[in-house]
Amino acid sequence: MITRREYLKLSVAAGVALSLNPRLLLADDKPMSLITRTIPGTSERLPVVGLGSSATFSRVAGSEDVAALREVLQALDANGGSVFDTAPSYGASEEVAGRLARELGLTEKIFWATKLNVAPRGGGAADPAEARAQLDASFRKIGKDPIDLVQVHNMGDPDTQLGLLKERKAEGRIRYIGITTTFAPQYEHLEQVMREEPLDFIGVDYAIDNRTMEERIFPLAREKGIGVLVYAPFGRTRLWEAVRGKEVPEWAAEFDASTWGQFFLKFVVSNPVVTVATPATSQARHMVDNMGAAMGRLPDEAMRRRMIEHIESL
Structure with a gap:
C-alpha cells in the first residue's frame, strides 16, 4: 500500500514524471x-495495466533515436508494471524492446507477450517452416526462454500456428498460448477457437465506446477460464477526439481517476474478465499516467453505467 505522494516519488525516481503536472495524478494522499x-x-498475478508496442511505439522503434522507448520501459517497471505486448508485425518493436530490456536488466522482470502471424498462403494454410522461423526469431529478439505468452495474431490459420504453439508449450518453451483479433468479422471464428482449443489467453479490442466483447466473448472467456488482454482501450483515437477540450468529471475522483487516460483504462479493467489492458505509448509521461489507472479504486457497476452515459452525452 502506498500513498499518492509516494507514487509521485517513484515516478520522479524513474526520471519520467518531471514534466507532469502533479495535480493530474495526485489529488491527495x-x-x-x-x-x-x-x-x-493459476496463482500468477499480473498488474492490470501494461504496455503495448504498436502505433507510436512502433514508429519510434523504427527510428534512429530510441531513447524515449528506454524511458517508457523504465517507467513501466518503476511504477509496478510488467506486461509488454508486441508482435513481429509491429516493425522493429520486438527487437528494439528486447535489446533495451537487456540493457536495463529488465528481461526477466517483464511478462513478454508476443505473437505469431505468418500470413496464410493464398488464403489457405500458413507455411509451417516460416512460422517456426518467425517464432525462433522472437526467441532471439526477446532473449527470454521460455517466453511468457505467444498468441496467434488476428486468427491467422489457427490449425497450423496454434498447433505449433501447443508443441512449444508442451516442450516448455512457451508458458501460455492464445489467439487475438480486433476485427469484428473474425469474432465468430474466435468463439469457435475458444470453444475447441486449450487457450490460456485471448487478445481483443474493448473500450468504453466499444463493448461488443461483453455480449459473447467475455462470458465465454469466463466460462472457459481464459485470460483476456485488451487492445485499443482508448478506441484508438476515437475517445481522445471525443473528449478534446473537455474536463474530466469531478466524480471520477470517486474511483481515483484524474485524467482521461485513467478514466478510460479504469473502465476497461473494472470488467472482472479483463486480465490486463495494454495501451501503446512512446512517451514515458503517458506510461506513468496509464499506470495510475492500476492504482487505487475501480468503478462499480453503477459507476460504469454513469461513465458510459457521460461519454455518450459528449
Whole structure:
C-alpha cells in the first residue's frame, strides 16, 4: 500500500514524471495499492495495466533515436508494471524492446507477450517452416526462454500456428498460448477457437465506446477460464477526439481517476474478465499516467453505467 505522494516519488525516481503536472495524478494522499489480476487457472498475478508496442511505439522503434522507448520501459517497471505486448508485425518493436530490456536488466522482470502471424498462403494454410522461423526469431529478439505468452495474431490459420504453439508449450518453451483479433468479422471464428482449443489467453479490442466483447466473448472467456488482454482501450483515437477540450468529471475522483487516460483504462479493467489492458505509448509521461489507472479504486457497476452515459452525452 502506498500513498499518492509516494507514487509521485517513484515516478520522479524513474526520471519520467518531471514534466507532469502533479495535480493530474495526485489529488491527495489517499492510500493506493497496485491492482492485479490472477491468470485464470493459476496463482500468477499480473498488474492490470501494461504496455503495448504498436502505433507510436512502433514508429519510434523504427527510428534512429530510441531513447524515449528506454524511458517508457523504465517507467513501466518503476511504477509496478510488467506486461509488454508486441508482435513481429509491429516493425522493429520486438527487437528494439528486447535489446533495451537487456540493457536495463529488465528481461526477466517483464511478462513478454508476443505473437505469431505468418500470413496464410493464398488464403489457405500458413507455411509451417516460416512460422517456426518467425517464432525462433522472437526467441532471439526477446532473449527470454521460455517466453511468457505467444498468441496467434488476428486468427491467422489457427490449425497450423496454434498447433505449433501447443508443441512449444508442451516442450516448455512457451508458458501460455492464445489467439487475438480486433476485427469484428473474425469474432465468430474466435468463439469457435475458444470453444475447441486449450487457450490460456485471448487478445481483443474493448473500450468504453466499444463493448461488443461483453455480449459473447467475455462470458465465454469466463466460462472457459481464459485470460483476456485488451487492445485499443482508448478506441484508438476515437475517445481522445471525443473528449478534446473537455474536463474530466469531478466524480471520477470517486474511483481515483484524474485524467482521461485513467478514466478510460479504469473502465476497461473494472470488467472482472479483463486480465490486463495494454495501451501503446512512446512517451514515458503517458506510461506513468496509464499506470495510475492500476492504482487505487475501480468503478462499480453503477459507476460504469454513469461513465458510459457521460461519454455518450459528449
